Amino acid sequence: MFRNTREGLALALPAAIFSTLLFLVPVGILLSEAFRGTTGGWSLQGYIDFFSTPLNRTVFLRTLKLGVLVAGTAAVIGYAAAFCIVNLGPKSRGKVFGMVVLPLMISPVARTYAWIVILGRTGIVNEAITGLGLSDTPLRLLFTETAVFLGLLQLFLPLMIISLVSAMENIPRDVIPAARVLGASWFAVFFKVILPLTKEGLVIGGTLVFTGALTAYITPAILGGSKVLMLETLLYQRVNVSNDFVSASVIAMILIVMSFSANLLLKRIATARS
């Protein structure tokens, strides 16, 4: 440690000032916009107006629902996959882990576009359905909540698996066999041994996936369109179509509050269990 504080600040401050000017200040002004009453002064009218529109309420609840569903499903698949990965030999473990991480490096546009190929009118699922004679006309699979759900799950599942794998790697090797020998069922092993020991990973993974799903733009834009609006796509519409910056500011605040509360709630749950 060097003691010269002035020198240290001179090195650290440019980054902090840059972030403050480019992020905190503009975002702060944007967030304050919804609190500004029409007559000057402060008011909550923007929020009241926003939530009194049925469409906005639907979009808000849908975003919350999809976020919870995606995070929950990712946790279930994530535990199964992470458990299998840590049980692999060191060589195949690295390879499989690499294959889980790889999709994160690829453009989300490319990753989402694949679902158009799968779910589109002339896509693989519809070809199979009409080919098997299950339906005469192609089904509408795109622009549904299911399509958005699948797209988001594929986009964020790697984050959950990564978090859970690194949490599981820290479980002492003999704990699970010991619990089994002592007569615990797999059910009990999971809830009494694995879950308590990996809850930090679950909290990190859960926050990343939930927040990711809330704030994803591309997936709901491509797979949901204007039929299945989520908060992000609604915000874009409000600004670009109706020039409504108050709504945009309300949505921005909701997104930030939701992300932070998800993190706090998961942390609370994690500490309550122990």
Place this chain on the structure above:
Amino acid sequence: MNTSMRHLANWSILGLTLTFLIGPFLIIILAGASDTEYLAFPPQGLTFKWYLKVFTVESFRASFLLSMALAVFGTLAALLLGVPAAYALNRYDLPMAETVRTIVAAPIIVPGIIVGLALLRYMVVPTGVTVTLALFMAHTALVLPYAVRVVSSSMTNLRADMEEAAVLLGCTRLQAFTKVVLPNIRGGVLAAFILGFVTSFNQVPVSLFLSGPGVRTLPIDMLAYMEITFDPSVAALSALLAFMSLAIVFTAERLLGFSRYV
């Protein structure tokens, strides 16, 4: 359950998960090669014409160059700000270290679309700076948290007494940094560059509102193209971009064990 059964169960779960994660890429590679005027899978006939067409679309060329420039220069700028910050946070007993850390990490937490909108409303419109400059600064700020985090973690294992020894032996502080610290964190800096490059290049929400006539990043351009055309060229371009990312990550992994840093 005996071992071979467990083995089988293990690999079927992994197989299903990996199919879900990676299968879609194989599908777009093939869909981009379909000899049809519309998107089809399984592909009907095989052709490279869509893969070639991607290179002839003027707007793709322009937006690819813009995205490249943003990713390279934005990441370099982020490193220029981030490396000294990471160094200071590790080596100095700063009074507001936690505050600095939080401020620098903020861009990860705030949804990108809000940042883009805020910059458009309160920087581009009032000050009249160009959209390109705003994009450059937004991408720099976006990459900054990664730069600080990755460089920091590569610095924690580097003991401070090596620098002190260099100073005692007659180096100036700057020389001690360039001759002792920098060579030791080279891997971390390179890893931060690659992570920053990929993050910036693939970034959509921040750039969504920051586009103007003729100024669009590649992902935004692809979104716009998708809305008017249904031919397989976007699938082909998606596949090409996936290959580019994979090539970068593989090279990085081979050269410096990239995954250690991320």
